[in-house]
Amino acid sequence: MKRFTVLFGLVLAGIVALSALVSLVWTPYNPNLVSSSRYSPPSWTHILGTDRLGMDTFSRIMTGAQTTLVVGILAVAIAALIGVPLGIIAGMGRKVAGELIGRASDVLFALPTLLLAVLLAAAKGASVTTATVAIGIATIPVFQRMARAATLTIMSQDYVLAAEVSGTPRSMIALRHVLPNIAPLLGVQAAASFSMAILAEAGLSYLGLSASPTTPTWGRMLRDANLFAAPLQAIIPGAAIALAVLGFNLLGDGVRDYLDPRLQEVR
Amino acid sequence: MTLLGAFARRFAVFLGTALVASVVIFVIVQALPGDVAQATLGLGATPDAVEALRQKWGLDRPLLVRYGEWLLGMLHGDFGASYLTGQSVSGQIAPRLAITGWLVALSIPLSTLVAVPLGLVAAMMRRRGLGAIVNGASHIGLAIPVFFAGAVLVIVFSVILGWLPANSYASLMTKGFSDWARHMVLPVASLVIVQSCLLVRYVRAGFIDVLTEDYYRTARSVGWTKWAGLVRHGLRNMATSLVTVLGMQTASLLVGAILVERVFVLPGLGSLLIDSVLNRDLMTVQGVGMLLVFAVLAINFVVDLLYFAIDPRLRRQVRA
Numbered sequence: 001m002k003r004f005t006v007l008f009g010l011v012l013a014g015i016v017a018l019s020a021l022v023s024l025v026w027t028p029y030n031p032n033l034v035s036s037s038r039y040s041p042p043s044w045t046h047i048l049g050t051d052r053l054g055m056d057t058f059s060r061i062m063t064g065a066q067t068t069l070v071v072g073i074l075a076v077a078i079a080a081l082i083g084v085p086l087g088i089i090a091g092m093g094r095k096v097a098g099e100l101i102g103r104a105s106d107v108l109f110a111l112p113t114l115l116l117a118v119l120l121a122a123a124k125g126a127s128v129t130t131a132t133v134a135i136g137i138a139t140i141p142v143f144q145r146m147a148r149a150a151t152l153t154i155m156s157q158d159y160v161l162a163a164e165v166s167g168t169p170r171s172m173i174a175l176r177h178v179l180p181n182i183a184p185l186l187g188v189q190a191a192a193s194f195s196m197a198i199l200a201e202a203g204l205s206y207l208g209l210s211a212s213p214t215t216p217t218w219g220r221m222l223r224d225a226n227l228f229a230a231p232l233q234a235i236i237p238g239a240a241i242a243l244a245v246l247g248f249n250l251l252g253d254g255v256r257d258y259l260d261p262r263l264q265e266v267r
Numbered sequence: 268m269t270l271l272g273a274f275a276r277r278f279a280v281f282l283g284t285a286l287v288a289s290v291v292i293f294v295i296v297q298a299l300p301g302d303v304a305q306a307t308l309g310l311g312a313t314p315d316a317v318e319a320l321r322q323k324w325g326l327d328r329p330l331l332v333r334y335g336e337w338l339l340g341m342l343h344g345d346f347g348a349s350y351l352t353g354q355s356v357s358g359q360i361a362p363r364l365a366i367t368g369w370l371v372a373l374s375i376p377l378s379t380l381v382a383v384p385l386g387l388v389a390a391m392m393r394r395r396g397l398g399a400i401v402n403g404a405s406h407i408g409l410a411i412p413v414f415f416a417g418a419v420l421v422i423v424f425s426v427i428l429g430w431l432p433a434n435s436y437a438s439l440m441t442k443g444f445s446d447w448a449r450h451m452v453l454p455v456a457s458l459v460i461v462q463s464c465l466l467v468r469y470v471r472a473g474f475i476d477v478l479t480e481d482y483y484r485t486a487r488s489v490g491w492t493k494w495a496g497l498v499r500h501g502l503r504n505m506a507t508s509l510v511t512v513l514g515m516q517t518a519s520l521l522v523g524a525i526l527v528e529r530v531f532v533l534p535g536l537g538s539l540l541i542d543s544v545l546n547r548d549l550m551t552v553q554g555v556g557m558l559l560v561f562a563v564l565a566i567n568f569v570v571d572l573l574y575f576a577i578d579p580r581l582r583r584q585v586r587a
Contacts, residue, residue, distance in 0.1 A: 112521065114525065115556055118541070122552040202412050203413075228426055242412070249409065
């Protein structure tokens with residue numbers, strides 16, 4: 001059963017990645033090509049039908065996978081690159097530094113992702129960049145807390161004590177002992193945060209606070225859909241978001257069990 | 268430390284965090300590079316026109332002065348005036364507060380009512396079909412964005428069945444209870460569906476933890492039934508972690524409310540926020556943003572206090 005769900009996640013995530021890659025070189029139609037056949041139902045010419053401007057939904061879904069993946073990857077990268085060093089410093093460094101970082105992270109934690117994105121969009125204008133940066137920044141505390149907690153555990157190990165006694169510089173201990181040992185946990189966190197980032201980006205697109213209208217994104221497609229005239233055009237992008245998030249969630253669970261069996265969900 | 272001292276300390280942390288959050292919000296909105304006046308007028312505007320607008324909005328004054336004014340005003344309930352319309356921000360917020368307030372106030376207890384029994388079932392029957400179904404369903408529900416859940420509910424109940432209204436709002440005061448309730452069912456339902464899927468997972472994990480505790484084994488060995496043990500010992504132990512999760516989730520619920528307001532075209536705080544962002548009405552964005560963060564922090568503070576009410580061990584620890 002477990003193996004089946006991981007496989008299912010892998011398939012879903014694979015489809016998303018594949019459509020993003022293929023859409024770079026080929027889509028059935030130009031995703032922004034306006035045609036006269038508006039709101040046409042699925043047919044052999046338009047597999048998933050067309051939207052209110054007659055644009056091919058299938059091509060737009062494929063292209064939308066690009067934004068989903070890029071925003072997810074970049075946001076998690078921003079969060080990890082800033083959050084992990086801060087967490088290690090908070091776990092290894094002086095008490096004052098730890099306290100300061102902890103408090104700052106608490107404040108950031110109180111700012112919901114979407115609110116941060118809204119504030120940034122108000123100041124700098126709505127774009128994919130502000131959305132990505134906002135999601136990334138809002139995720140920093142998650143990585144910081146996790147890295148700090150993991151670092152504290154590692155720092156109480158005998159091999160760290162041995163390294164300290166033998167005069168290894170603290171920066172070297174951080175790189176050689178702490179980082180490799182907390183890496184599996186961080187990988188698990190990255191997988192979980194990736195799905196959250198996808199959900200957040202979809203929400204921002206839905207509110208019109210992410211990519212410009214010419215870039216097809218799943219959230220914006222759902223926003224533009226007319227629920228009364230063509231409900232299918234809302235269900236397709238919505239299902240795409242849900243299946244992508246489900247896929248990466250299941251895959252993340254699989255990665256967690258593989259990297260660290262101790263964390264396995266009780267059953 | 269006395270109980271009162273513990274409360275006071277938490278209250279101080281709450282106020283301190285709120286203060287820092289206000290600085291963060293102000294800095295993001297007002298102090299980031301990029302000129303609001305310039306952005307509003309567009310790149311083609313003459314420098315004179317930009318300067319005139321800056322003066323009109325008071326943007327030529329030092330940042331610190333503007334922050335101080337904003338903060339002092341908020342303490343009196345005055346959130347400043349919109350740059351664009353000149354309307355007072357508090358005046359814009361007031362009529363919208365009720366809508367977002369109702370959404371959150373109805374969704375939290377309802378999703379708890381849904382999630383606790385389902386989580387209990389998922390934990391007790393985790394090796395059987397029913398438990399697996401609940402667990403699987405909650406896994407799928409976690410992946411569904413709240414606005415998609417809302418859209419599907421509209422399609423089913425408004426478009427296909429035609430039972431309930433979409434895209435409108437009826438005020439409780441002017442339209443009466445039944446009309447208001449009909450307009451609130453779908454928005455609240457979409458929040459509850461998404462929220463309870465998350466809660467179910469925490470409740471399930473919490474009850475499974477209880478199953479491995481010594482006190483539970485003792486209760487079972489002296490002849491209590493499984494359910495009696497879980498309900499009488501489990502619920503209270505679960506309550507602590509449930510309250511934590513609920514506190515954490517309030518932030519996401521407020522955000523969820525913003526999205527749901529967009530789906531159902533409800534004139535709440537969220538739609539005010541998004542409209543002001545799209546119009547680059549910074550004072551309004553700043554005011555609504557601060558109010559939302561304050562609400563999140565206040566709820567976290569209340570959650571901290573609730574621990575003391577739920578967990579007698581914590582009270583004893585503080586007194587000792």
